Amino acid sequence: MTPRPGWWSRNWASLAAIAAMAGVWEILSFIYTAEAAPGEPMVPGWEIVFGRTLLSLADYWGGGLGVASVAEGAPPSYTAAVLAIISNSFDTIVRLYTGLIAGAAAGTALGLAVSWSPWPRRVVDSPLQFLRTLPLLAMVPLFQLWFGTEFIGKVAFVAYGIGVIFFAGVANAVRNVPQIFIDNARTFGASRATLYRTVIFPAILPELRATMLLALGTGWGAVLGAEYLGAQSGLGYMIVYSEQFAYLDRMFFVALLFVLYASVSYALFDRVSRRLLDWTAKSGQVSATL
Amino acid sequence: MSDVKIEASALSRSYRRADGAEVKALSAVDLRIEAGQFVCLVGPSGCGKTTLLQIIAGLVPPSGGNIVVNGQRVTAPGPSRGMVFQKDSVFPWMRVHANVEYGLSCRGVAKAERQKVAAQYLERVGLSHVAGAWPRELSGGMLKRVAVATVFANGADVLLLDEPFGALDYVTKRQLHDVLLTLWAEGEAGRRRTVVFVTHDVDEAMILADRIVVLRAGRVVDDLAVAADRPRTTDALLLPGMVRIKHILLTHLGLEAAR
Numbered sequence: 001m002t003p004r005p006g007w008w009s010r011n012w013a014s015l016a017a018i019a020a021m022a023g024v025w026e027i028l029s030f031i032y033t034a035e036a037a038p039g040e041p042m043v044p045g046w047e048i049v050f051g052r053t054l055l056s057l058a059d060y061w062g063g064g065l066g067v068a069s070v071a072e073g074a075p076p077s078y079t080a081a082v083l084a085i086i087s088n089s090f091d092t093i094v095r096l097y098t099g100l101i102a103g104a105a106a107g108t109a110l111g112l113a114v115s116w117s118p119w120p121r122r123v124v125d126s127p128l129q130f131l132r133t134l135p136l137l138a139m140v141p142l143f144q145l146w147f148g149t150e151f152i153g154k155v156a157f158v159a160y161g162i163g164v165i166f167f168a169g170v171a172n173a174v175r176n177v178p179q180i181f182i183d184n185a186r187t188f189g190a191s192r193a194t195l196y197r198t199v200i201f202p203a204i205l206p207e208l209r210a211t212m213l214l215a216l217g218t219g220w221g222a223v224l225g226a227e228y229l230g231a232q233s234g235l236g237y238m239i240v241y242s243e244q245f246a247y248l249d250r251m252f253f254v255a256l257l258f259v260l261y262a263s264v265s266y267a268l269f270d271r272v273s274r275r276l277l278d279w280t281a282k283s284g285q286v287s288a289t290l
Numbered sequence: 291m292s293d294v295k296i297e298a299s300a301l302s303r304s305y306r307r308a309d310g311a312e313v314k315a316l317s318a319v320d321l322r323i324e325a326g327q328f329v330c331l332v333g334p335s336g337c338g339k340t341t342l343l344q345i346i347a348g349l350v351p352p353s354g355g356n357i358v359v360n361g362q363r364v365t366a367p368g369p370s371r372g373m374v375f376q377k378d379s380v381f382p383w384m385r386v387h388a389n390v391e392y393g394l395s396c397r398g399v400a401k402a403e404r405q406k407v408a409a410q411y412l413e414r415v416g417l418s419h420v421a422g423a424w425p426r427e428l429s430g431g432m433l434k435r436v437a438v439a440t441v442f443a444n445g446a447d448v449l450l451l452d453e454p455f456g457a458l459d460y461v462t463k464r465q466l467h468d469v470l471l472t473l474w475a476e477g478e479a480g481r482r483r484t485v486v487f488v489t490h491d492v493d494e495a496m497i498l499a500d501r502i503v504v505l506r507a508g509r510v511v512d513d514l515a516v517a518a519d520r521p522r523t524t525d526a527l528l529l530p531g532m533v534r535i536k537h538i539l540l541t542h543l544g545l546e547a548a549r
Binding site: 278 | 347348349366367368369371372373375377378379381382383384392393395396397424425426440444
């Protein structure tokens with residue numbers, strides 16, 4: 001085996017592409033100078049985004065920790081702006097991951113249940129297949145009326161969106177488990193519970209990786225959607241609030257935060273899942289042998 | 291009749307093909323296998339030998355008749371009947387030693403004990419050096435050794451093997467015959483495991499079996515005793531009695547005219 005090339009030689013091309021994108025954006029900001037509102041450029045350049053825009057995010061700091069809020073009459077400060085970013089990001093991320101864990105657990109349990117015996121399949125399968133076809137974002141107002149606009153309402157919505165994906169992913173993955181592994185376990189006297197724990201669950205993990213990536217994307221969309229309507233904090237709330245005043249640069253800044261958080265969550269998941277799936281053939285082998 | 295291990299009576303199995311036709315995989319099979327016997331089921335492909343094995347294993351219910359193992363009617367798979375499959379059945383998500391321990395852990399054997407047993411059988415099949423490896427890192431022949439070690443480690447007294455070495459190259463296949471016969475022969479004559487080995491390979495059957503049962507179109511058409519001593523060397527296979535058996539088998543398979 002040849003030694004793995006260093007981090008830099010593996011990633012320089014991607015980094016250069018990202019830098020090029022940032023450069024194009026900056027050039028666009030000089031060429032296209034239209035404004036959404038007086039003083040609010042449609043394409044805010046980086047000097048605006050990381051200067052005036054960042055400072056203006058202090059508006060979203062509600063006060064506390066010895067840093068007074070703008071609403072209380074304090075001048076905007078970078079400290080307040082950073083605190084605003086941290087606290088609103090924290091709110092969104094907690095909503096997302098609470099919903100993600102609850103939804104993934106419930107969806108996986110139901111997906112395994114429909115393969116357990118005919119009765120759960122008859123009872124659970126059709127209604128859930130029906131729910132799958134409902135467009136997720138159209139359900140936001142319903143969930144707000146049912147569960148309120150507080151924490152529970154948003155978490156329930158995210159959990160619903162992710163639960164449906166996990167249910168479909170798990171039910172399908174179980175159907176794809178090769179019969180020979182099931183037969184093999186049964187001839188060793190595995191009980192039904194042992195069969196699920198030692199064969200079905202590990203066998204579906206590679207497919208669940210794809211389900212999880214899909215669910216992460218949907219989860220970020222769902223939590224934002226839930227925050228667009230009726231939230232008093234969070235990144236979605238910042239976007240809606242900014243839109244009302246045509247603060248395009250702030251919306252752009254929050255979008256950048258999304259990109260950052262989503263990338264970090266994908267990377268973390270990738271690292272964890274790679275360890276769990278050590279037994280499968282290493283991905284990337286194809287390109288390595290070509 | 292305490293030494294009858296497997297008894298099939300009037301066993302039949304039919305199924306409906308996708309085109310609606312009724313297919314009889316087995317019809318009225320009567321077969322008695324004594325404890326400690328090494329039986330090969332031989333026949334052309336589609337003759338029902340795999341179906342018979344799956345019924346003995348309890349993986350497939352018979353359409354009619356009875357199958358009794360150890361004096362009990364078979365209704366489901368169980369740890370008293372170990373099976374080695376034609377395709378790779380080793381769990382890819384468990385390391386080699388965990389695979390060999392699998393049957394024992396299903397039965398709640400303590401960890402220290404099952405590690406000891408697994409290590410012992412891995413050594414017997416010559417795989418101690420890869421105990422901690424993932425199955426994907428092993429060759430096809432090594433995977434078969436793992437499967438054989440796993441059924442022996444589990445202590446089943448009936449072993450069912452469904453063309454286990456069919457996909458292997460000649461050298462690997464011959465090595466695995468030795469492994470299998472060594473493990474089988476190590477029990478005292480009275481406590482040897484009973485083996486039912488499905489194959490379409492006449493030479494394989496003659497190297498391994500005490501008794502060769504020939505199936506054709508779902509029926510038992512011949513039942514031959516193979517009395518030659520083991521190990522069956524190249525010369526032993528050329529003795530007149532063995533050559534005669536080979537002629538009979540080849541005739542059943544339609545490769546030689548009856549004489």
